[in-house]
Amino acid sequence: MRKISDWGNYPIIEAEVSGFDTTDQLREKISNSGSMIAFGNGRSYGDASLQSTILLTRRFNKFLSFDDTSGTLTCQSGVMLSEILDVFVPRGWFLPVTPGTKLITLGGAIAADVHGKNHHVSGSFGQHILSMDVMRTDGSIITCSPEENTDFFKITVGGMGLTGIILKATFRLKKIETAYIREETLRAANLSEIMDSFETSGDWSYSVAWIDCLAKGDALGRSIMMRGEHASASELVNASHKHEPLNLKPGLQLSVPFAFPNFALNKLTMKAFNWAYYNKCRPGTHRSIVDYNAFFYPLDAIAHWNRIYGKRGFTQYQFVIPKAAGREGMQKILKRITESGLGSFLAVLKLFGEQEGFMSFPMAGYTLALDFPISLKAMDLFKELDAMVADYGGRLYLAKDSRMDAEMFNKTYPNVADFRQAITLLNEGNTKFESLQSKRIGITG
Amino acid sequence: MKNILILGATSDMAQAIAKKYAAEGWNLTLAARNMELLHPIASDLRVRSKIEIISLEFDALEFSNHRTFYDSLANPPDVVICVFGYMGDQMLARTDFNEVQKTIGVNYTGAVSILNIVAEDFEKRGKGSIAGISSVAGDRGRQSNYIYGSAKAGFSAYLSGLRNRLAQSGVHVMSVKPGFCYTKMTESLELPSALTADPEQVANAVFKGLEKKQNVVYTLWMWRWIMLIIRHIPESIFKKMGM
Ligand SMILES: Cc1cc2nc3c(=O)[nH]c(=O)nc-3n(C[C@H](O)[C@H](O)[C@H](O)COP(=O)(O)OP(=O)(O)OC[C@H]3O[C@@H](n4cnc5c(N)ncnc54)[C@H](O)[C@@H]3O)c2cc1C
Ligand SMILES: NC(=O)c1ccc[n+]([C@@H]2O[C@H](COP(=O)([O-])OP(=O)(O)OC[C@H]3O[C@@H](n4cnc5c(N)ncnc54)[C@H](OP(=O)(O)O)[C@@H]3O)[C@@H](O)[C@H]2O)c1
Numbered sequence: 001m002r003k004i005s006d007w008g009n010y011p012i013i014e015a016e017v018s019g020f021d022t023t024d025q026l027r028e029k030i031s032n033s034g035s036m037i038a039f040g041n042g043r044s045y046g047d048a049s050l051q052s053t054i055l056l057t058r059r060f061n062k063f064l065s066f067d068d069t070s071g072t073l074t075c076q077s078g079v080m081l082s083e084i085l086d087v088f089v090p091r092g093w094f095l096p097v098t099p100g101t102k103l104i105t106l107g108g109a110i111a112a113d114v115h116g117k118n119h120h121v122s123g124s125f126g127q128h129i130l131s132m133d134v135m136r137t138d139g140s141i142i143t144c145s146p147e148e149n150t151d152f153f154k155i156t157v158g159g160m161g162l163t164g165i166i167l168k169a170t171f172r173l174k175k176i177e178t179a180y181i182r183e184e185t186l187r188a189a190n191l192s193e194i195m196d197s198f199e200t201s202g203d204w205s206y207s208v209a210w211i212d213c214l215a216k217g218d219a220l221g222r223s224i225m226m227r228g229e230h231a232s233a234s235e236l237v238n239a240s241h242k243h244e245p246l247n248l249k250p251g252l253q254l255s256v257p258f259a260f261p262n263f264a265l266n267k268l269t270m271k272a273f274n275w276a277y278y279n280k281c282r283p284g285t286h287r288s289i290v291d292y293n294a295f296f297y298p299l300d301a302i303a304h305w306n307r308i309y310g311k312r313g314f315t316q317y318q319f320v321i322p323k324a325a326g327r328e329g330m331q332k333i334l335k336r337i338t339e340s341g342l343g344s345f346l347a348v349l350k351l352f353g354e355q356e357g358f359m360s361f362p363m364a365g366y367t368l369a370l371d372f373p374i375s376l377k378a379m380d381l382f383k384e385l386d387a388m389v390a391d392y393g394g395r396l397y398l399a400k401d402s403r404m405d406a407e408m409f410n411k412t413y414p415n416v417a418d419f420r421q422a423i424t425l426l427n428e429g430n431t432k433f434e435s436l437q438s439k440r441i442g443i444t445g
Numbered sequence: 446m447k448n449i450l451i452l453g454a455t456s457d458m459a460q461a462i463a464k465k466y467a468a469e470g471w472n473l474t475l476a477a478r479n480m481e482l483l484h485p486i487a488s489d490l491r492v493r494s495k496i497e498i499i500s501l502e503f504d505a506l507e508f509s510n511h512r513t514f515y516d517s518l519a520n521p522p523d524v525v526i527c528v529f530g531y532m533g534d535q536m537l538a539r540t541d542f543n544e545v546q547k548t549i550g551v552n553y554t555g556a557v558s559i560l561n562i563v564a565e566d567f568e569k570r571g572k573g574s575i576a577g578i579s580s581v582a583g584d585r586g587r588q589s590n591y592i593y594g595s596a597k598a599g600f601s602a603y604l605s606g607l608r609n610r611l612a613q614s615g616v617h618v619m620s621v622k623p624g625f626c627y628t629k630m631t632e633s634l635e636l637p638s639a640l641t642a643d644p645e646q647v648a649n650a651v652f653k654g655l656e657k658k659q660n661v662v663y664t665l666w667m668w669r670w671i672m673l674i675i676r677h678i679p680e681s682i683f684k685k686m687g688m
Contacts, residue, residue, distance in 0.1 A: 002633065002634060002635035003635055016633075017632065017633055018632060018633050019629060019632055021455075021482050021629070022481060022482065056632060059457065059629060059632075061489075062485040062486060062488065062489035063488070063489045063492035063493060064485070064488060064489070064492070065488070065492060066492045075492075076485070087492075087493050
């Protein structure tokens with residue numbers, strides 16, 4: 001038994017934890033335990049990869065094949081996106097979709113069907129999977145793809161590890177000329193301005209905004225938009241970049257050595273952070289060339305940054321609401337959050353494009369994500385926010401969730417009933433794949 | 446092109462070491478007892494880089510095969526790293542002598558058997574580097590793992606003697622003493638994160654240590670000081686501590 005948690009350090013539980021090297025070992029483990037859940041790199045925030053028996057996939061992390069001409073990569077599910085970048089960026093390839101951290105596994109990327117700053121043009125990660133192998137509760141291995149065993153494929157992408165253990169997957173990387181991003185930043189005085197910016201930034205491959213969620217009144221939604229494109233070789237200006245356009249020097253790695261005391265993250269420090277961030281970006285549009293780590297993964301430069309939230313832990317509240325409800329809905333919800341004063345300095349806004357998918361989180365509309373230190377007040381606030389999100393026809397992201405109730409989940413994910421039935425059927429008479437989350441929101445019994 | 450032979454290539458530390466050397470452009474000879482585990486490791490390395498990779502079967506306990514194994518290597522190595530090890534079950538080892546023999550056989554006798562052969566070759570060629578992964582567990586016997594610890598203590602003493610012997614012939618011998626490391630050997634344990642290294646950190650320390658011809662490498666650095674303190678606790682007090 002050992003203590004283990006996901007990224008928010010809430011909840012922290014005691015669990016039996018082990019990994020596997022071969023499919024035979026995995027099969028044996030599955031048949032020897034009544035119930036289990038896969039754990040990738042624990043970068044979901046809540047309890048999606050937690051329960052009393054945990055299967056670590058990180059060691060099942062081999063690259064199996066790569067085709068240099070098409071960029072088609074096959075690897076085992078425990079491979080981290082960071083490893084893929086380390087190996088393939090220098091050869092001129094990039095991930096088709098990447099979340100705001102590269103420290104997640106391929107399995108986690110598929111199971112949560114993660115999205116990135118290019119969702120409006122490239123969709124979610126699962127849409128790029130050409131094929132994958134999954135071990136089911138009975139120990140059998142099923143190959144599924146958009147063409148083969150399509151129903152199983154549909155419920156596994158975004159299925160949060162409940163359909164089986166993803167063993168390996170094949171997907172296509174995209175060609176890049178440089179490891180750099182041509183970035184534009186612009187600031188917006190309020191929510192309506194930033195939403196305008198999103199509407200007019202549709203041609204950009206990548207776009208995201210950081211919202212100062214403590215700004216109030218007319219300044220509500222005051223924010224900075226960052227949009228970018230992979231820089232071509234000719235767009236590089238710096239001589240050292242031009243010299244080795246695909247190779248980055250190792251960056252500075254900082255680390256938060258221990259859990260901060262709870263008082264360290266009070267309202268004042270958050271306010272100061274927000275102000276500094278906002279004022280760094282003067283009015284107008286600013287262009288620069290930044291490396292891909294700075295653009296996509298600013299937080300990864302600080303190892304264990306989750307420790308700044310102290311021992312009590314934190315959660316991220318991420319919701320999406322349909323575009324039609326966007327302006328009014330986002331205004332109301334953000335207002336409620338800023339009034340509460342409980343929000344974090346990290347509030348991210350993004351406009352999603354259309355999304356297909358059975359259990360996937362994204363939908364055409366606006367998504368907002370912010371961190372909250374765990375507290376009773378925050379929990380009460382979430383209940384209020386849930387009601388607003390549901391009313392606007394939106395939903396919450398399972399990968400970030402540690403507290404949503406079954407009612408909210410059932411109301412907001414359209415395919416819940418079919419999904420639950422499929423999982424029940426798969427689990428019947430066999431080992432169950434279930435997590436604390438799947439029990440809490442009523443997918444598994 | 447330089448060649449490295451990694452013994453116990455399926456271990457997590459060995460895999461990290463192999464990746465590091467592959468990234469530095471070395472040719473790899475990977476040796477392990479379980480070929481089913483070794484094949485995907487080799488194919489992974491082939492996707493990562495264009496170097497030559499050879500996979501071979503090697504069991505530390507099959508002492509009598511060691512000479513043929515070494516003599517038939519296609520690429521005579523410039524560096525040999527002995528990574529295999531066996532933690533054993535300390536409780537079982539109290540009463541079951543087979544467990545004791547296995548622990549000593551892998552960690553000490555098997556390592557000595559193969560490294561003797563390597564040393565003979567390197568001495569003749571007047572060059573080469575040998576690294577052995579021992580453990581801080583060998584620095585002082587503790588009730589929780591003294592069978593493993595004493596085998597590693599023996600291995601550490603062997604490496605230091607070998608270093609002494611081969612110094613004159615231009616052959617470098619390095620002892621590596623990892624503290625805690627996140628690997629399959631320890632994955633079910635809860636380890637103090639500040640004192641626990643990733644296999645990649647160990648791999649980098651091994652690579653750097655061999656480049657700089659260091660003698661004894663601790664990973665992470667604080668383990669040198671921790672073990673210095675632990676070694677200096679008087680026996681009269683130490684014996685009462687439940688370690
Ligand atoms: C700083 C930060 C930024 C983030 N930004 C984004 C973002 O921009 N967009 C976004 O979409 N997400 C984002 N996330 C969330 C993260 O991408 C997802 O939670 C992802 O699923 C984490 O993957 P993991 O490998 O750590 O898996 P875990 O967190 O360990 O597990 C997540 C889920 O995947 C399942 N799973 C893992 N491996 C397998 C497998 N082999 N087979 C079957 N099921 C498996 C688990 O059971 C669990 O349900 C962010 C997280 C952090 C910490
Ligand atoms: N992890 C730690 O905290 C830690 C601390 C200090 C020192 N060490 C030492 O570091 C080294 C690497 O260990 P690790 O942590 O990476 O653990 P590991 O992954 O469990 O590696 C042990 C390796 O030894 C191999 N092995 C066992 N018996 C063998 C035999 N008879 N012949 C050939 N190979 C054999 C195993 O092969 P299979 O894959 O076939 O089982 C495995 O590859 C070991 O010497 C260990 O003692 C580890």
